[in-house]
Amino acid sequence: QVQLQESGPGLVKPSETLSLTCTVSGGSISNYYWSWLRQPPGKGLEWLGYVYYTGSTKYNPSLKSQITMSADTSKNQVSLKLSSVTAADTAIYYCARFTFTYGFDPFDVWGQGTMVAVSS
Amino acid sequence: DIVLTQSPDYLAVSLGERATINCKSSQSVFYRTNNKNYLAWYQQRPRQPPKLLISWASIRQSGVPDRFSGSGSGTNFSLTISSLQAEDVAVYFCQQYDNIPFTFGPGTKVDIK
Numbered sequence: 001q002v003q004l005q006e007s008g009p010g011l012v013k014p015s016e017t018l019s020l021t022c023t024v025s026g027g028s029i030s031n032y033y034w035s036w037l038r039q040p041p042g043k044g045l046e047w048l049g050y051v052y053y054t055g056s057t058k059y060n061p062s063l064k065s066q067i068t069m070s071a072d073t074s075k076n077q078v079s080l081k082l083s084s085v086t087a088a089d090t091a092i093y094y095c096a097r098f099t100f101t102y103g104f105d106p107f108d109v110w111g112q113g114t115m116v117a118v119s120s
Numbered sequence: 121d122i123v124l125t126q127s128p129d130y131l132a133v134s135l136g137e138r139a140t141i142n143c144k145s146s147q148s149v150f151y152r153t154n155n156k157n158y159l160a161w162y163q164q165r166p167r168q169p170p171k172l173l174i175s176w177a178s179i180r181q182s183g184v185p186d187r188f189s190g191s192g193s194g195t196n197f198s199l200t201i202s203s204l205q206a207e208d209v210a211v212y213f214c215q216q217y218d219n220i221p222f223t224f225g226p227g228t229k230v231d232i233k
Contacts, residue, residue, distance in 0.1 A: 035222075044213070044224055044225075044226045044227055045170065045213060045215075045224040046224075047221055047222040047223065047224070058220055060220075060221040061221065062221070094169055094170075096169075098217075102151075102154045102156055103151075103154075103158065103217075103218070104158070104217045104218075104222075105175065105217065106160035106162075106172055106175045106215060106217050107160075107162075107170070107172060107215075108172050108175075108181070110169040110170055110171070111169065112168075112169055113169050
């Protein structure tokens with residue numbers, strides 16, 4: 001079955017760029033949409049955006065100026081870059097898969113998440 | 121953005137008893153063209169990622185016990201656990217996937233009384 005594994009630095013300095021990778025195993029990234037979401041410790045879930053395997057993207061308008069997502073079919077990975085981070089960006093970051101049938105579908109596969117702290 | 125609210129924030133239920141969580145949307149997520157509600161429910165156990173339980177407001181995912189059921193339409197939805205088990209202790213979130221940005225409710229924590 002398909003599995004997602006997020007990876008990247010656990011600590012990022014304020015004003016720097018947070019970079020994470022989601023590696024997909026047990027299946028291809030092709031023909032799927034891939035989202036990044038985050039969850040500050042003890043809080044709720046925020047959708048950051050999605051990237052389709054072709055590279056097309058859609059971002060949460062609240063983060064549009066900060067965020068970049070990409071897909072690499074040769075590595076079976078998707079990635080997230082979040083620039084100019086502050087302490088408010090401290091969270092568990094998840095990648096998740098969804099499809100498009102009658103319109104968008106919910107997130108049916110999630111990674112385990114990776115904790116990223118923003119601190120000097 | 122579509123805002124989802126959930127009630128209650130916290131729910132403690134005896135083992136074997138019923139638990140009901142409500143989710144209200146700031147606008148309808150129902151489409152007449154395909155008769156579907158774009159509303160999902162997730163379970164998040166401690167230190168785990170969310171797990172999709174129910175899609176389209178009432179369709180259980182494969183492998184989800186039938187004690188979990190979803191109902192509602194338009195702007196008002198419910199998730200019911202008909203007979204609470206110890207492994208159901210978790211936070212439950214609703215999510216709309218009708219409009220971008222996709223949004224989640226704040227969550228309801230379910231515990232054993």
